[in-house]
Amino acid sequence: MIHHRWDISPSEAIALQGRLAALVRVEPLVGEVHTVVGTDCAFMDGRKRIIAVAVLCDAKSMEVLTSVREIRRCGFPYVSGLLSFREAPAMIAAVRKLPRRLDLLMCDGQGLAHPRGLGLACHVGLWLDLPVIGVAKSRLCGQHRGPGARRGCRAQLRHNGNVVGAVVRTRTNVKSLYISVGHRVTLNESVRWTLKACRGVRLPEPSRRAHQYVSRAKTE
C-alpha cells in the first residue's frame, strides 16, 4: 500500500522508505507533456508552520498559468534523509489543489539519489502517481566528477556502484544542479526537461517561480 500515516517516528520512517523504494518506477514519460509544475516550501512562525506552493507552467513557453498554496503545522523535524516526512504532506496537498491536469512535476530535492532510494521526489511521485523529477541544489549522497563549466555539461552521480542521478550545469560557470528520477520518468528525460526549463538562469522556471512565490507568500 502506497498511502500511509505521516505521524510516525524517524525510525519507522526509515523502515517505510525501504518498502516504498521498491515501488518507484523508472520509465519513459507517457504521452505529451503540456504542463510542468514546480513546487517549493518555506517555514513560518519560526518553523511552527510550513507553506507549500505549486506553480503550473505551460511546457512550451514555461509561462506561469496558475499557482496554489497550502499552509499546515509542521509535524516532523528536519532530518537529513527524511525530508519527505517534513515537506511532502503540505506539498501533496498544494499539488492536489491545482485546477488543471499536470503532466510533469519538479520537486526541490533528490529523487533516487538518496541513501535508501526514496528522496522527496520519489515519495511525492508514488503518492500522487505522477511523473516527478528531483531537482536538488546540493548533494545528499553519491560521488561524481566535476561536470564541465559550460551550460549543458553533465556527469554521472553514482552511489554504491549505481548511477542514481546526474550533476548538470544548467548555466555556464554557475554551481551545478543534482538531477534524479522521482517516478515514472527516465534520467535522460529528467536532464533534458531540466535544461529545457532553464531560461537563462540556474533553476528551471517552474522551480524558480515556486521559490519566488513561496518567499513572497511567507511575507504576507
Added chain:
DNA sequence: GCGACAG
C-alpha cells in the same frame, strides 16, 4: 571516534 548530511 570523525566527518557528511536534500530543505
Added chain:
DNA sequence: ATCTTGTCGC
C-alpha cells in the same frame, strides 16, 4: 530552510 546588505564579476 533561516538569520541578513552590499558588493564583485560575467
